[in-house]
Amino acid sequence: MTDARGPVDDPDVCVIGAGPAGALVAYTLASRGHRVVVLEAGDRFDRSEDEIRMERSLRPAHDAGEVWNMEQGDGRDAYTSSGERGYPLNAARVKGVGGSTLHWQGMVMRMHEKDFEMRTRHGVGRDWPLSYEDLRPYYARAERELGVAGTDDNPYAPPREEPFPLPAFEPSYSDALFADACEEVGVEMHSVPNARNSEPYDDRGACVGYGTCQPVCPSGAKYTADVHARKAEEEGATVIDLAQVERLETDSTGDGVEAAVYTTPRNTHRQSADVFVIACGGVETPRLLLLSRSREHPDGLANSSGAVGRYFTEHLFAGAGGTVEDRTRQNHVGFITSESHALYDGDEPTPLGTKLEFFNYAGPSPAIEAMNADDWGDGLLEDLRGSYGNNIAMGGLVEQIPDAENRVALDETTTDNLGNPVPDVRWSVGERTAEAIRAANGVQHDVLKAMDADIGWTVGPPDTGPAYHHMCTTRMGHHDDETVVDARTKAHDLDNLYIASSSVFVTAGAMNPTLTIAALALRTADHIDEEL
């Protein structure tokens, strides 16, 4: 019996991974007349079932992984975490058509100019082999593709050439509560660019306020990359789901990739192509390269530098919150409407990027609290009234310094459902990064104190966690012993292998990475188009 997920005959390009990077590369190249096949390890989800997914995400009986079929029990998503700090990998990603945008928050800022030159400006990490100006037109294209709602009111943002495609979401009531305190402390607030429709755009409706953006937006107002996977198919691309790529095989010289070997629920196949693009995120991308070791590439594909998997970098969460006397009107929507980049540039309080966020979802949500409570009736209602109403909180992301010892390696002692070694995420947080987290906490406390808040919690260095942004594991640069791909995101070691992923970031900044992932993917697609 034939396998409906069998290989495509003689494609120009094989893209591995149908998240935002892969979907945008596939769509761009297909729309320019190239024959494209996309291999995606996860499911193609029926989005008409998103309300059921939303309910699963709210009801305490269901694990987070159930929402998007992660950790199904067959070992597909197995991993280990042997670093100083545990890394909850499967909470941090989704495998499927759309990738991790299926469960993402949807914040889409451009990186600042300094992020591309951290070595020159601050002696941190390496400079990128491209500048903000190089990426600037691609940022604009990415904003149009994703449908970004924003307004040009951020005095700290890098220059932009055109308005956002959609108007920004208006500030929340609680943003107004923060405003005076921020002015007192000297932290200027501004809007947040959201990949979320503030009005209908690209055949998707406007946000209707389900409040469950993360992990699922049943209205489809939040951008998810299955949008571009579908557009790629409309342009003639083939997207094959449940196709786990196990390794890439090179030709006899070892100079070019010849085929992707992938396994479906029914069979194992070889997909050939002229050009290959790995777009599997910051963990599975290096893993696939390492799994593709061969006689010609004994340390893994594209790994003559030894940098594949190294410099695994995250954004660290810093936050604080408590209660104020006034009602704060939280948990009506699941996204934020104001943030501040006031601490981002310069040396004070730290040269590392720091972004501050003003939450619209501080404190418990009554529905979730009710389903977890050990009471009901009038007693429960009294408890809910006591816990809801006066919470306030600030969050923030802090840049992590790249460290070669933070890495994704293969755990040779543990295998996945196909018998391949699983990724081992080794992660720690260094002292300079911890200092930056403490500095962010200090400003957060200053703002909350200026509001006369009773500060009830702080997330600082001891209990900080990752923002689920996997970066720098196949970073770009000039051909030397520390980088994997060049400025065009093409592997130094191979003639026809590109990488579209946050794994090519050189440093992390503190901006949510997906807009930069999208911009780089569009740029990669342009380079491949030129080459073909």
Place this chain on the structure above:
Amino acid sequence: MELTRRDALVALGGAGAAAGGAYTVSRLDDEEAARGIVERLVPVAEVVYPSQVEVTTDFLETYVVGRIEDREGYLGGVSDSLDTIDSYAVNLREEAFRDAPHDARDSLLRYMGVDEAEPDPDGTEAERVRYYVVNELQYALYTSPVGGKLVGIENPVGYPGGTDTYRRGP
């Protein structure tokens, strides 16, 4: 505050908006089973919901029919859980749960351990009752504006209440 058929349609979300016609048990193949569930849910809801909420058959019938049509496994799960509750009531009080006074019903559910049980559709008796009965009722109430307003939030999580309310003051 009386819970209405309209409140139940709101609580059902898209399923409630999409389906045509009235959500009455007469539209179901197993009309009797659904009617029995509604009748047996009323005395549980009277305990689980705050006293200022007036539980109505209209509300529960609409919600239950919507759930039966939209959630696989709901009918069997809720029916079995209500059987469990009744069986405890008969054994302990020699009467059906619905015939017990309000305080006794409350005590019986706590005796079963439902108040502290982790909800689990495949768990112990108490865990299944928590999942299929108590948390179904809580989800219906507190993810809809009628329940949210009791606490002070007219657009609770899970309800598509638009993008105006988050901007309004108290």
